[in-house]
Amino acid sequence: MTESVTKVSHFPVVIVGAGMVGAALACALQDENIDCLVLEAAQLNTNASWPADDVDPRVSALSLASQNLLNHIGAWSRIESMGRLQPYQNMYVWDGCGTGHIEFKASEQHLPNLGHILENKTITAALHQELKQRGIEVWSEVVLQDMSPKTDQTRQLYLADGRVISADLVVGADGANSKVRQLSGLPTREWDYPHHALVTRVALAQGHANTAWQRFTENGILAFLPLQSPANSSAASHCSIVWSLPALPAQAMQALSEADFCAALSKAFEGRLGQVLATDKRHVIPLRQRHAKQYIQPGLVLVGDAAHTIHPLAGQGVNLGFLDVAALVQTLASAKASNYDLGDMTLLTQHQQRRRTDNLRMMALMESFARLFGNQHPLLSLLRNQAMHTMQSLAPIKQHLAQEALGVGKHLPPLAQDVSRI
Numbered sequence: 001m002t003e004s005v006t007k008v009s010h011f012p013v014v015i016v017g018a019g020m021v022g023a024a025l026a027c028a029l030q031d032e033n034i035d036c037l038v039l040e041a042a043q044l045n046t047n048a049s050w051p052a053d054d055v056d057p058r059v060s061a062l063s064l065a066s067q068n069l070l071n072h073i074g075a076w077s078r079i080e081s082m083g084r085l086q087p088y089q090n091m092y093v094w095d096g097c098g099t100g101h102i103e104f105k106a107s108e109q110h111l112p113n114l115g116h117i118l119e120n121k122t123i124t125a126a127l128h129q130e131l132k133q134r135g136i137e138v139w140s141e142v143v144l145q146d147m148s149p150k151t152d153q154t155r156q157l158y159l160a161d162g163r164v165i166s167a168d169l170v171v172g173a174d175g176a177n178s179k180v181r182q183l184s185g186l187p188t189r190e191w192d193y194p195h196h197a198l199v200t201r202v203a204l205a206q207g208h209a210n211t212a213w214q215r216f217t218e219n220g221i222l223a224f225l226p227l228q229s230p231a232n233s234s235a236a237s238h239c240s241i242v243w244s245l246p247a248l249p250a251q252a253m254q255a256l257s258e259a260d261f262c263a264a265l266s267k268a269f270e271g272r273l274g275q276v277l278a279t280d281k282r283h284v285i286p287l288r289q290r291h292a293k294q295y296i297q298p299g300l301v302l303v304g305d306a307a308h309t310i311h312p313l314a315g316q317g318v319n320l321g322f323l324d325v326a327a328l329v330q331t332l333a334s335a336k337a338s339n340y341d342l343g344d345m346t347l348l349t350q351h352q353q354r355r356r357t358d359n360l361r362m363m364a365l366m367e368s369f370a371r372l373f374g375n376q377h378p379l380l381s382l383l384r385n386q387a388m389h390t391m392q393s394l395a396p397i398k399q400h401l402a403q404e405a406l407g408v409g410k411h412l413p414p415l416a417q418d419v420s421r422i
């Protein structure tokens with residue numbers, strides 16, 4: 001009887017998922033001379049440009065810490081050259097059911113801006129170009145299907161196309177429905193938010209004033225995030241909107257004619273930026289909070305949305321993921337320098353403690369905002385208006401909140417710090 005022997009290629013690190021988080025991790029590890037293989041279910045997007053009206057409805061508000069990481073690995077200059085980067089200097093948040101508001105200004109932080117709004121596609125294109133240029137081994141259009149438990153030496157991964165590989169360390173960067181997380185049996189704490197997010201790009205009659213706007217309404221949260229306008233547009237400005245609404249109203253808004261939707265949106269936004277003139281295709285995304293109770297096992301770690309997903313109200317999801325990357329690279333670089341196994345639990349435990357504390361703090365903050373503003377009880381409405389007035393007038397509280405959102409208020413790993421200050 002002939003036995004077929006499957007050849008197993010071995011890699012120090014296998015990253016599953018070349019989304020924003022996995023791709024950034026691969027580049028940053030290469031800078032520490034740690035070799036990895038990246039597995040990605042989809043095709044890589046290495047386009048340097050694409051038509052201005054081909055717009056990704058998913059955008060991210062990138063913090064300064066995320067910008068620093070992307071700068072360190074060479075992706076930021078690629079993003080800048082694509083001409084789709086929109087800095088914002090102000091953030092204005094107000095309670096549509098009261099008088100409370102809070103305003104953050106870059107000038108108060110002595111910074112040129114509070115962050116940048118970018119289509120996700122721009123970020124992944126820059127990162128995928130970087131993967132290609134660096135010659136990092138990427139197997140795209142290949143799906144992780146199964147995984148053996150860790151033996152003393154290694155863990156095997158079985159791909160849908162029949163290939164089998166092994167790794168000292170498997171990184172799950174495969175998003176909210178992570179296969180790595182499922183196969184490793186790492187449990188999560190999760191629940192649906194009572195909201196779906198309606199996202200699209202809109203054209204406006206007034207300029208967006210380089211401001212990220214957010215209105216808390218009676219049944220949801222409506223954000224207008226400033227975007228670059230296409231060169232040939234007659235509109236005064238464009239914004240990406242993220243409108244968190246209960247499921248039925250979100251679907252009803254999606255189904256409206258364009259004219260009716262523009263009118264409803266202008267009204268919900270109190271006409272702050274004039275009339276909404278036109279919209280792109282509307283998408284509705286259910287929102288779910290997930291947090292893995294453990295990010296690690298011997299020889300395995302979860303990063304980005306595979307480890308945690310949060311409400312988009314403060315635009316922190318991928319920013320937390322990039323901080324996972326910066327912290328993990330620091331941990332693995334010191335493991336390598338001390339001749340530790342990359343999947344060593346002592347080191348991974350330190351990494352987990354650091355990141356879980358940070359992620360939990362941000363998730364708790366978002367959760368309390370979502371609950372405080374999701375409740376129309378008159379007493380709570382009074383309380384939150386009072387809270388907004390207090391935050392707006394008390395500089396130290398406002399400063400603390402601003403620094404959390406900017407990603408500058410904590411002890412950051414070197415990769416998330418400003419290159420010029422290291």
Ligand SMILES: Cc1cc2nc3c(=O)[nH]c(=O)nc-3n(C[C@H](O)[C@H](O)[C@H](O)COP(=O)(O)OP(=O)(O)OC[C@H]3O[C@@H](n4cnc5c(N)ncnc54)[C@H](O)[C@@H]3O)c2cc1C
Pocket residue numbers: 016017018019020021022039040041042058059060061062142143144145173174175176178179197199242285303304305306312314315316317318319320321
């Ligand atoms: C409406 C909305 C608005 C948001 N706004 C913001 C914002 O303003 N700022 C912000 O910071 N965050 C925001 N977020 C969150 C942000 O989009 C996510 O945190 C981010 O996309 C997560 O990136 P990731 O790389 O971890 O995962 P993903 O982007 O999900 O990437 C995972 C990758 O893994 C691949 N993959 C999956 N399974 C497999 C498999 N079995 N085998 C191989 N490959 C696999 C996928 O193809 C994908 O490429 C928002 C989210 C939503 C829903």
